[in-house]
Amino acid sequence: MDKERILVVDDDPDVLFMIVVSLRQKGYIVEEAANGLEAMEKLRTQEPFSVMLTDLMMPGMNGLALLRESHKIDPLLEVVMVTAVGTLETAIAALREDGAFDYILKPFESLNQLAVVVERALAHRRLVIEQQALQARIQSEAEWLRTLIANTGDAILAADASGTITIANPAAVRLLKSDDLQGKSVDEGLPMALSKIVNNWQAVSKHLPAIIETTWADGTILLVNLTPVTGEDHSWQGWVMVLSDITHFRRLDEMRTKMLAESARNMQLPMAQAINDLIELSTLSAQDSRLSSLAYRLTRVFDRIQNWLDSLAAQGQMGSAPQTKVEALDIRKLLEEINHGPSPLKDLQVKINLNIEPDVRRARGDENLLRQTLIELIQRAEQRSPAGSPIDLHAYLKANQVWIEVKDAGPAVSLEDIPHLFEQSFVGSQPNETGFGLAMVKTTLDQMGGQVWVSGQEPLGSVISICLPLP
Template sequence: IIDDDIQILTMLDTILSAEEYEVTRAESGQEAVKLFKSEPFDLVITDMSMPGMGGLEVLEKIKHFDGNIEVIILTGNATFENAVQAMKEDGAYNYLTKPLDNIEDLLISVKRAIEKRKLRLENRTLIDELQNEVEERKKVEQQLLQSKSNLQSVFDGISEPLIMVDRRMTIKILNKAAKDYTGISRYQDILGQSCYRMLAGKSSPCQDCQLNLAILSKNPVTFERNGLKDPSRFEAVVIYPMQNEVQGEGNAIIRVEDITEQRKIEEQLIRADRLSSLGQLSGGIAHEIRNPLASINLFTDILCDEDKYDRGDHEMELFDEIRENIIRIEQIIKRVLDFAKPPVATSDEIDLNDLTRENVKFWSSKLRKSNIHLNLNLNISLPSVRGDVIGLQQVINNVVLNAIEAMAEGGNMDIRTALGLSSLAANNPAVFLSVSDSGPGIETAHQEDIFNPFFTTKATGTGLGLSISHQIIKRQGGAISFKTNPQKGTTFTIELPAAGFKNEIPAAPLLESGGGKNLGALPPLE
């Protein structure tokens, strides 16, 4: 209580002490400010007019120390405007006029002022606690962001595609390798989206998805599947369930590995094992099949002896069919044995034009019977090649036979040779032989397997002809390839290194025509 009137100080002290308030007295504003600096108070009752420092100045100074302090102004001659200024502008809680005729008004005002002070302090405490909680949450969020950033950095440092998803198959995190593997351009566009929609383009979970199995069993699950983006490739998928307090149960990390090349290697190993077994059986095949086949051939010759037996034309035609099938069986046996036996390295000088003419002569009868028109175009300046003449003859034979069989209803065959630049060795000359047919072409689904052993689309084929041809040409440092156009035909091109060729490669080599159109030089293989 601050008042320069000692009687009022004593009266107020007595009244408020009786109400069990703890009261401190000051006879001037200076004394009150000094006391206020040394100890806290809940309420100040001050006279408006005092010598030295008046009530409004006291109010201003103590509000500076404690903005929540409540102040009641006492005045004996204040106008209404003075009271409003004290309450609204200077922060006084209430004002009372002297003399204090109604003690009850004083006690009510004191009680309410202290309650307001208490409420304000409680609010201040709650606000401080809320601010502290907000700051703590900000720190936690910052730590989580930092942890997520660290996790992302760890993820990005792993070369294999990794994707973190939750139980609902929502993508939480994926690393750079996963972005590159799936072809995702904008990282933010995929977070929070379902993995089956963003990665597989589906409206529902993939049929082979085993995410829930991994989460429920709490054990990693491994399986293989066709690629989501490219079904022609193969993927190995491992799902690791996460069991920790940070990420919580229900999350999992999916690791994806492209195993297409591994599959190819495995298939090659299986194929090599088959070929090894085939090599071991080849001797038995020759013995078990060729011996009775020779007997069949001998007995057929005996039965065809016109001096001993009188045969009609129909019977002779049947015997011719038997002989043709005997030859076919011999060819099949030879293909199997040639494929299985180790290659013999030879280096003959070969005129590819001569070899081609011999082959055409061999098939001329078959071409006529099959109603196939041949266009033969040979480069008369063609240099020789070096290699296995028997093997190369077998390659040409296989390619020409395939072309004939592709035109069951007849058609046009084009065979040509030319000189050009090698596709295998830069700026080196190469000799090219192409065989084109006007058949239906090769189906897209079969094109990748065309040179694989045992692959065939024919009911009576062995699937070894083109595979053997590929091996023979590869051993001689060359290449064999094909181009096909549905319903328009197929062209097989054989490329071999030119032997001892030193002249400049002509832009348009001279050709000798076999009745067909001059087709010009072959371009290098693409």
């Protein structure tokens, strides 16, 4: 670090000499001036000084006038007033009104006292410079961020903790066809499709990042990315929403999926024939244990391949599901039938803890599709849970919607996996964590006018929540 430069101003040559020698012994670069005019000349023509010690009472330009003029040249110059007791009030006024850093009385009690005041002034100046540099950097980064937000093609919205929209970039203004979004509430400023997404996210996600797709009025498919904003103490500060047009990517994805599904359908019949042949071979080779065991293992492998082909074929039909029959459903009756009546769940041998709140009665949906959806979610929960662990099924009413939660006892879903759980090709970091089943659930809920969410992350297990409108 360069040595600090100090300017000492005093019309008393003995005092001036004593201060200069003392400070030079401390390692500072010290310049001296016998009066205010000489000091001003050095301030104008020489390299900047860090601290100036000036006598208050001097002929011509006194210390107070020198203080004011020196700050016009260098606002960061720290000025220490040297004064006698008789002018103490003037020195104190200089601190309050004109920006002097401190004052020191003469005669000095000791030269160490002088050095302490100078070092405090230097430390204060360093702190001010650091703060200004930090503020300049923050302003520069903020300007860069404003430029980025203003020029990105994605629509960006932000709201504070109260739900008041604080930011809407030009792309958001164009998308929502409104240039007065800022200052409005979510329900007031956003279309119903987006406000419903925000409200449902806040209701069930417990402020976890979330990604959900929605179809716009013109058929455009938008990817809605919601990210919570929290303070240093993890308190809720608001959220940021980014809306991206992914229509083109989804169309390409559909084409790819249909091609794979067509290939899978072409392979289903030969695979079924091969499985039947293996079963027949196993029967014929019953007397040969080694051959029978080999045939059994091959049959198991072919069964898994057959299941994969069936799933792939079904995946190709997801976008072309038959017309849904949306009507008022008895949710309580449907859930009790799934829990106690005949269904594919009977082979799982899993215990379901069913909890239906008293105010849950009816919702709008397709009975068959909703039944399939719930069975899919329960089967997923069973696959993720340790053997014998119960699955919690909870239905309740919130925000004029019926919510149904399915909670398993498996490993927690990682924060990295949560935004991608509903993507068809997703494969998670945990066993049995794929996006295919949940992608079908999402497609079904979209057809019924509902939504599906990953609720707040618990230390153990995952909670998948679906919501349906009231009739």
